[in-house]
Amino acid sequence: MHTFAAIDIGSNSCRLKIGRVVQHRLRVVHEDREVTRLGASVFDSGIVSPEAMAATLRTLKRFYKAVQMHGTDKVRCVATSAMRDARNSRAFQAWVRDETGWDVEIISGLEEGRLIHRGVVENEPGAGGRCVLVDIGGGSCEITLSDHKRIHETISLPLGAVRLTQEFLRSEVPGKDEIRRLRQFINREMRRATRRVHPERVRLVIGTSGTAAAIFDAGRALSKGRASKELVPTQTVRRLTAKLTKMKMGERSAVPGIGPKRAEIIVAGSHVLAEVLEAFALPGFRYSPMGLRDGILAQMLAEQDPRASAHRQFEQDRWHAVEEACRRYGIDPRQAEPVRQHAAQMFRDLASVHDLPEEYQTWLEAAAMLRDIGKFLNHQGYHRHAQYIIANSELYGFTPQQRVVTSAIARYLGKSRPEPEGRTMRQVLPEEYEHVRRAVVLLRLAVALNQDRASDVLKVRVRVYPKRVLMELLPGRTGAELELWSLRKEAAYFREVFGRELFVALA
Secondary structure, rough: OOOEEEEEEEEEEEEEEEEEEEEEEEEEEEEEEOOOOOOHHHHHHOOOOOOHHHHHHHHHHHHHHHHHOOOOOOEEEEEEEHHOOOOOOOOHHHHHHHHHHOOEOOOHHHHHHHHHHHHHHOOOOOOEEEEEEEEEEEOOOEEEEEOOOOOEEEEEEEEOOOHHHHHHHOOOOOOHHHHHHHHHHHHHHHHHHHHOOOOOOOOEEEEEEHHHHHHHHHHHHHHHOOOOOOOHHHHHHHHHHHHHHOHHHHHHHHOOOOOOHOOOOOOHHHHHHHHHHHOOOOEEEEEOOOOHHHHHHHHHHHHHOOOHHHHHHHHHHHHHHHHHHHHHOOOOOHHHHHHHHHHHHHHHHHHHHHHOOOHHHHHHHHHHHHOOOHHHHOOOHHHHHEEEEEEEEOOOOOOOOHHHHHHHHHOOOOOOOOOOOOOHHHHHHHHOOOOHHEEEHHHHHHHHOOOOOOOOOEEEEEEEOOOOOEEEEOOOOOOEEEEEHHHHHHHHHHHHHHHHHHEEEEE
């Protein structure tokens, strides 16, 4: 049984969740959480203070012991808003790597929203229809419109409870001017959100994170049983926000569901939630304990276990992101799809030759679809442009390192070859260098099989022998002379990478 661990290094707190795979589903075996306020110093000065680093590292060391105790097979450690903003984030990443061996992955706000969405829709009853997800973290707020478990739109706003408290609410009981400036800032960001997200016909709103949990419990207590067990109305959230704003710290701490640590930032968080619900004319919200780390675990399971229920949805979401990028940059799928099909065939038929990890088929097929994306900028040097766009675009389901690998495969389709000292390959992890080099050859073969063909897709048979590989082309209506010539040009590089001769002939 595989065991996975997800670690969320947030701006307000660090969270750990460990899940064990039982009958192709995850069963949670351990959870932990600690408020570290990592983002407080970042939002003040732009850097993570040594004290915040040390406090966070102490928590991560505790998590490390739990991970070891549960025999975890794979750990994914992500950081969010505070690390996105911190100028010294690399120093923090290096410190964590030295102490735990973990690579901290700093994810974008949109990737954060996608993972939260995946965690909620995979685990929350009733989230399979049309709904809005609102996650108010310490540094950012992610708002996602979901329709039948697919993201319709998502946006990340700088409306985290810690960030806004540091920026606007310096008094224990905020003054009118402080609240006015706070609300002006929130309203400005919400105008940007309403231009992007249009939640018509939405009756279900799900709040995640500690802020949503605190407001949900406090809102139900304020309603004294008049509210539904599952829903806190928008007007109740607004009334609660007004009450909390006028309270002192000790009074806020005594409100059900809040407590002393949450009391420090709950005023800002409640204003954000109230403004979100009102800006979108939403009826209220219900709370879900699911969140970012559940989405991380769901993705880890989907990548590891093809029989898991999350696997198909995850693959669909990931491929939808590739198709969306093709549409955005004007790639004709009728021209890209045959290359993808041939790339997949090369991966299967030459498996004993290339010996690549199974997940490389996904990166290879994505590179095949996106290889011409650089022409959107300029036809001259478009392979370089394609590499930059792929590596720096938001592709749901692709981690930053996976985007780097995909972009590197798409980069070397011209005269240049992957070299360790090259700008592109310096971004690739050293252990992936040889894998990328081999995948590049497979994509070059797929491209060679599609030389200016319209609807007449070439068929090919591949035969693998101990010292050579034979490719037999079955000519279509328009022949195969150009493809034959193109493939023979790849023979020398094929021999260099795989140590076998490549022979190409017409069947």
